[in-house]
Amino acid sequence: MSLTVKGRATRERIIEAASRRLRSEEPGEMRLDDLLADTGTSKGQLFHYFPGGKEELLLVVAGREADRVLAEQEPYLSELGSPESWRAWRDALVARYGAQGENCPLGSLMGQVRSTAGVAAVVSAMLRQWQDHLRDGVRAAQAAGTADPGVDAERAAAALIAGVQGGVHVLRSTGDSGHLEAALDEFLDRLGRT
Amino acid sequence: MSLTVKGRATRERIIEAASRRLRSEEPGEMRLDDLLADTGTSKGQLFHYFPGGKEELLLVVAGREADRVLAEQEPYLSELGSPESWRAWRDALVARYGAQGENCPLGSLMGQVRSTAGVAAVVSAMLRQWQDHLRDGVRAAQAAGTADPGVDAERAAAALIAGVQGGVHVLRSTGDSGHLEAALDEFLDRLGRT
């Protein structure tokens, strides 16, 4: 399937609309007809560009959204090491998710697709990357002597990912960011050698 | 609305069936017709006992399921204090969720109802109770001298809840219980004075 310039633009417009709607106040279930209304396109076009229908489209969107999660944490994520860098990352995360409020693009996405398998895989891969960055950050801090060398970097990173995920989850359903902050701060306390 | 003995039994049967289906291998979306088939009841009855329809029914089920979550952790939860009791609780949790696999009754429930508000409230309340138990456990351990007194019990409990929630979430979508275990173990390490 080769796309013309115009075609690629339309396809992009559809993805963009889905993505935007997902990040909007009330994502709810995403209906194809809404997207068509948003973009001024038609059923024919949507299925022309996404023969797999809704599922295929959402999978593409999931990929974009996953990339965005990591991209939004740069440059913090790649620069973890010093206590200040950890702190900055922590603050950025809290600010980011606090502003986002009850909404969580990938979270909503997980609930939309019947066979969640595809989206789940995308999310897993993203989590894995995220965790790797954190683990490297812990090791860097240990190498620099600013973190307790007794901490198992891999396990600590896994626990941190769990804490962040859970914190965001609670934030999503209660609007309270306390759990997210608690998870982050407990981690930082444990990291720093006392 | 007063219920006869028979009436109460039927109502109970419906709730029970919904509850069971939620905990089954593949909960997916819950269809009213399935419940009717499971229980040998009819639409008329279902709407007779739950005038609010599906939403009302699921809210009742949510309450039951939330109680179950806490009940299943007894007697561990009320007896937290000694290192052994924490360990036993940890193992019970991992075993419990490991066995459950990718499924999570309350998790699926959250995705089912349009206005998730009701179910979310039930879950929040349950989480709050859970967290209180954990906090008390931390304090008990501190009082007994088996936990670092420098730890803020409330915040540590919040972080632990976040970790457990996130761990279960990851377990749910990948089938890997590593994150849950990591979160629990990191917490226990931090708790124990080294």
Add this chain to the structure above:
DNA sequence: GTATTTCTGGACCCGCCAGTCCAGAAATGC
């Protein structure tokens, strides 16, 4: 400038499933 491919619009189909309605059976009240 003709042929081929890609793009676009929208009418239509169809399965799904929550919710309605009502008529008759069973229980309960007195």
Add this chain to the structure above:
DNA sequence: GCATTTCTGGACTGGCGGGTCCAGAAATAC
């Protein structure tokens, strides 16, 4: 007992929403 309330079954409705189809417009190829 008769009247009243509760219980039960199932046919029916209605809307929602994903997916199909096809005819014609626009772009591209050569």
